[in-house]
Amino acid sequence: MTQVQHHISLKPYNTFGLDVQTRAFAEVNSLASLKEAIAESPEEQFMFLGGGSNVLFCKDYEGLVIKNSIKGIHIVSEDDQHVTLKVYSGEGWHDLVMHCVERNWGGIENLSLIPGTVGAAPMQNIGAYGVELEKVFIELEALNLHTFELHTFNKISCAFGYRESVFKRQLKGQYFIYSVTIRLDKQPKISIEYGDIQQVITDKGIALSEASIKDVSDAVIQIRSSKLPDPKVLGNSGSFFKNPVITKEKFEQLQQQYPGIKGFPNDHGVKVPAAWLIEQCGWKGKRVGETGAHAKQALVLVNYGNASGNEVYQMALTIIQSVKDTFGIQLEPEVNII
Secondary structure, three states: OOOOEEEEEOHHHOOOOOOOEEEEEEEEOOHHHHHHHHHHOOOOOEEEEOOOOOEEOOOOEEEEEEEEOOOOEEEEEEOOOEEEEEEEOOOEHHHHHHHHHHOOOEOOHHHOOOOOEHHHOOOOOOEEOOEEHHHOEEEEEEEEOOOOOEEEEEHHHHOOEOOEOOOOOOOOOOEEEEEEEEEEEOOOOOOOOOOOHHHHHHHOOOOHHHOOHHHHHHHHHHHHHHHOOOOOOOEEEEEOEOOOEEOHHHHHHHHHHOOOOOOEEEOOEEEOOHHHHHHHOOOEOOEEOOEEEOOOOOOEEEEOOOOOHHHHHHHHHHHHHHHHHHHOOOOOEOOEEO
8 A cells, every 4th residue: 555654755756856745745656656645645736756856846845755666677679770669657768768778779878967856757758968868759658647547648749848748837736747668779870960069079089980888878977977966965956947949130149249058959949048148237146145156057047055945936037137137038948847
């Protein structure tokens, strides 16, 4: 039987290290135990926690927190070219990446060291260094939280966008993602055009034409580790803000005023690095009380030890307003605010 505990601190379960409480807490390792936990607390509102890396608690949670520990990686099919994996949502995302890199299954090596669980990956179509989950995604299974029926969503029905999916919009709070199916390449082609990956690889004396997916993964891990604080040492949730996408016309106007501005054209306009915008407004490395923007990566808001979630949130709002006043660009948080 699933044990539901009461009045539990969530400090060990969120990477900001915020000492908030939840009225009820249950850890589940199967679909049956998940249904059982919900059934045991029918009057409670509930939310799911995976790695706790994409959430900011601004107050105690007056409901049931369900810690997802449903794990497993299974080969669905494979041939000489591809391998298709079904991965359960409680698996750590980076653990999955390492599992695949070790076997030379390519496609997600650029997404190394992204915190959180596999279940969170399709919710916001995680991406880094020129690669997004959408590229390898086949389908997912999700439990309807009203009917308890298991539904399958393909790429189209997930409605992926930049850090977006149907589960963050129209279907928010209506489904629990149970498993994710991806297809990887057994004869992979590496993607090294974005960021400093090429430089890191060549600095190690490796020819780009000979670089493996492990070389790419190692480079990404090195880059991310040099910029992003370890949440076990300094509480944070990784990138707090999305990189905004603006119109080409708006970008060209800003280029006239700010020649150093960077932009990456895509199907929806031009993606501008939020870190650059925040840094230009003077926030990089700035501390306010027990919170601040990290000295090596302005996108990362940190807890220096005793910050409340509300302090972090107020800092985020101040930065958002500062960027809007300076550039006329509205930043959006990437984390979920509770």
